[in-house]
Amino acid sequence: MNKKTVLITGAAGFLGSHLCDRFITEGYAVIGMDNFITGDKKNIVHLLEHPNFQFIKHDVTEYINIDQDLDYILHFASPASPIDYLKIPIQTLKVGSLGTHNLLGLAKAKRARILIASTSEVYGDPLVHPQPETYYGNVNTIGPRGVYDEAKRFQEAITMAYHRFHGLETRIVRIFNTYGPRMRLNDGRVIPAFMGQALRGEDLTIFGNGLQTRSFCYVDDQVEGIYRLLLSDYSYPVNIGNPHEITIKDFAEEIIKLTGTAQKVIYKDLPIDDPLQRQPDITLAKELLGWEPQISRSEGMIKTFNYFKNLSENELYKSEHKDFSSFNSK
Template identity: 70%
Template sequence: MKRVLITGGAGFLGSHLCERFLAEGYSVICMDNLVTGSLDNIEHLFGRKEFLFMNQDVTEFIHVPGHLDAILHFASPASPIDYLELPIQTLKVGSLGTHKALGLAKAKGARFLLASTSECYGDPEVHPQKEDYWGNVNPVGPRGVYDEAKRFAEAMTMAYHRFHGVETRIIRIFNTYGPRMRLNDGRALPAFMGQALEGRPITVFGDGSQTRSFCFVDDLVEGIWRLLNSSEVLPTNIGNPAEMTILDFAKKVLELTGSVSTLTFKDLPADDPKVRQPDISKARRVLGWEPTIDLDTGLKRTLEYFRTKVDERSARRGSVAAGDAAGS
């Protein structure tokens, strides 16, 4: 049986990858220190003999007995609220964590796939963004801890490929959404959906004219699977090129949820990208991949998940309030 290690496997993307590799007949080792990941995302996999969870920080020494065919390095805070609150951890997992994971891949003769990001392009001066664009990143700004951690991780990955001959793959992930995103992770979709479902004002940063391109998680996972099994070494964009403004996206969430929430506007965070759209011509050509799930379909599937999470949060608040009242 083929065997894969997925670091950050209890996170949003990692948990979906665990499911995909199990479905493909792999034995899956899920490694996560649960700083931003959650056991809720993978609890349905416990009890399967092909699945093993390791509660471990990937920046420390990694020991995995037995063979490994592949390592997918997805461990990292990935949302603005996380990497701004965890700047040192973000830098460490991008540097030390990538080094440890690559060292394990070298020792095991395993193929290595790095989860990089469109944030490598920074606030881009080229639109849409192609893989040969080097980016416009502020290394000393607050977002630099994430942007530069991923840029370093890409350089480390290519060094291990060129110097040690490790089989490596690099995916640059653009905005992705779907079930298992956290309500409080700071990204537009969970923030908008949580606020809309609870009837709170929807917070739009800036005037909402900045653009994003939203890819449903199932499409992304398919792209990751194809890239891992390809022979492409250099970075490859995976995302949905359908671009829209944040303001239009907020209005779409309002329409979908039927919410009575109003819009409120706040200052744009420092170095927030004004545009974000992947050029996926390489993915189409090399992987035969492009997204197949349109935004309306993906949002409806995601909304079902967030309704459940909002109901659970409301129930917890009700229990706490009831307990406080009983104790007063």
């Protein structure tokens, strides 16, 4: 029996690389695709010699040609941290629009099922709490975060258009805050930011008053939910995240306790349109997929801390000032 083949875009990124691992473990032939704008080759270096793994360096906003038959496509190519999408706003919009269009066309040509990685950011700064899939969101379309939020909202719209008009098999996962090994230490997201500051002996920076909430899902749980959704028969968006909510202030105290450091917490102004609450309603995922998170935050944070504390001194102090000029506004 021939192996099924899956194409994973954003394969060298945090979530994409973990998905490559999972599908290799499940016996699939995996084609990874990335242009390394935010991904890192070190995340997939352990797979490069694997007989069931093939890597293609490519920007999905350009025409995509794959010679092999494809059974599944997982579209995870996109900047995902505020540092990235605020520096490369046009590329962020392009990967959500042109990139998604290219991959939907490829899925149609290959008669493949496609899963699109959306985000809880489609809910914006929510007026409904927790957020169910039926909530349409509260998004500032022209604010600085709009380049990411609207890219993902358009991504969902064009995916459903292909599903309805072409009968394409589609899946949409709305990903809530996810963490674990292979996150970039200084990418601007809460966990790697706090971890990096603690390991460098710096004060932990909270934006706003710290009473805003987040809900953190460990990467293994996230990957399990995505895998089950892909193999389900449900075409509409599904929230995959951990519903256990915590304030940023309380979370900073957890990090200080975990790392055994003695830093204080300092406060800075809240960025424009930063959501004040974020908690998934996972009722649909429970009913549809039989899925809910299994790894507690305390367990997941120990695993994540052990990964970060083993980084080299160069990685620990490296800034995230990448040269994005060649990607930005072509």
